[in-house]
Amino acid sequence: MFENTAQGLVDHWHAVAFAQDLKKSQSLKLQLYGIPLLLWRDAEAQVFAVVDVCAHKRAPLAVTCFKQNTITCPYHGWQYHQNGQVCHIPSSPNIDLNKLNASLHTLPIQEAHGWLWLYLGKDTPPATLPLSLTAPAKGWQHIQLKKQFATSEELLIENFMDATHTPFIHRGIIRGHGAPTQHHIHLKVAPNQLLASYAETTEKIGVALQFILGKNLRVKHSDAFLLPNLVKVDYIINDVPRFTAVIACNPTSEGKTEALVKLSFRFGKLNFLVKRALPWLARKVLAQDFDITQQQFANQKIFAQQKDKSIDSDIMHHKMRLIRRAAQRRQTITPSETEFKLFL
Ligand code: FES
Ligand SMILES: [Fe+2]
Incomplete structure (x- = not known):
């Protein structure tokens, strides 16, 4: 997906937001390399990220429950789990979801040194962040x-x-x-x-x-x-x-x-x-x-x-x-x- 825009640069962690700008039970939308992204912090302060596009007809998404980490598309109401799998389709509640195999593109994200770091690459993310900052010392x-x-x-x-x-x-x-x-x-x-x-x-x-x-x-x-x-x-x-x-x-x-x-x-x-x-x-x-x-x-x-x-x-x-x-x-x-x- 990112190959044309960012090529190998996506194989590195990106500092995409300040951690304090994403509070508990809140979401944040941003773009990187032209790709819309949806980030959120659940009720227990853990952070998540998906590419902000519905698997149905590509409308943008919203987080509708920060306790269960449910993502819902506002267009036709498809619901997704935090792992990206579709879990409910209101217009066809009996559809075989396994067979449909519709999912969102979830992205690795982590919080460190006051930043949120996102990984867009295909392979396993690098073990280390680009910046090795020590904990804030006294007086700073x-x-x-x-x-x-x-x-x-x-x-x-x-x-x-x-x-x-x-x-x-x-x-x-x-x-x-x-x-x-x-x-x-x-x-x-x-x-x-x-x-x-x-x-x-x-x-x-x-x-x-x-x-x-x-x-x-x-x-x-x-x-x-x-x-x-x-x-x-x-x-x-x-x-x-x-x-x-x-x-x-x-x-x-x-x-x-x-x-x-x-x-x-x-x-x-x-x-x-x-x-x-x-x-x-x-x-x-x-x-x-x-x-x-x-x-x-x-x-x-x-x-x-x-x-x-x-x-x-x-x-x-x-x-x-x-x-x-x-x-x-x-x-x-x-x-x-x-x-x-x-x-x-
Ligand atoms: S476009 Fe998302 S549910 Fe239809
Ligand atoms: Fe300058």
């Missing part, structure tokens, strides 16, 4: 945001991995106004992930961050891409891990991507200030990224024949695409490491 706080983007998931992943746009698109928020400084980056390519580690620099940072941390700090950061569509950004300031962003870039339909953003931070006594300021700042940054990526996506459609002029500092984008292409072909790429420099 979290905020969660969602934003719909009008671009592809690949261009959005590229944007979140791309430090070179920050002095332009996010001037004054992520980067300061000073002269650009040279950064040394170690790039590590592994079969399922890409890690760009920026060597420590003493930087002037944006006004907003200066307000929280003071001037001229030692900053070390890394940007990671994890198959199929996760970006993880970590900041270590004066040797202390202070900030992590995890972003799931979920392709909902053609040219539409939902970003689920989880920001975690640890600024001691300033946590309460950060918790107030960060949602506003993050929304501003995401809105800036929305505008440029929407225009870029539209232009790439219009100028589909024009090739990009990629340079050395675009190596991360290139490697991310190599990892994704290999995954789509169900191959893995050879691990490698390289160094490069850029000015920010």
Whole structure:
């Protein structure tokens, strides 16, 4: 079913929703790779997922009993068990259901680290999730945001991995106004992930961050891409891990991507200030990224024949695409490491 749209990418767990957005005895509809999905949490807090299409005549479904996990199609009332098997057809109550053999497509789903992880592949799901997060340590706080983007998931992943746009698109928020400084980056390519580690620099940072941390700090950061569509950004300031962003870039339909953003931070006594300021700042940054990526996506459609002029500092984008292409072909790429420099 997903072969044409997502090929081998479906063989990985996808972080499709924040766990807290699906409460007990509630359902949630979403799309991934253009496929409508129905998720629900039963009366005992267990989560389930099916492809949101009735076996009868393909109408969308609804969960009608969260105790028994009954799914009912609102069109002609066919009822299904949580295992996807049809169990009642109101217009023909005596029909031989075994012979009919009508069922829904159920999907593996699990809850971990505050996310709901869904698996769309045909084979047994991978034993591990793309993200090995430890339990929340003391002193860390979290905020969660969602934003719909009008671009592809690949261009959005590229944007979140791309430090070179920050002095332009996010001037004054992520980067300061000073002269650009040279950064040394170690790039590590592994079969399922890409890690760009920026060597420590003493930087002037944006006004907003200066307000929280003071001037001229030692900053070390890394940007990671994890198959199929996760970006993880970590900041270590004066040797202390202070900030992590995890972003799931979920392709909902053609040219539409939902970003689920989880920001975690640890600024001691300033946590309460950060918790107030960060949602506003993050929304501003995401809105800036929305505008440029929407225009870029539209232009790439219009100028589909024009090739990009990629340079050395675009190596991360290139490697991310190599990892994704290999995954789509169900191959893995050879691990490698390289160094490069850029000015920010
Ligand atoms: S389409 Fe679902 S019951 Fe008829
Ligand atoms: Fe950005």
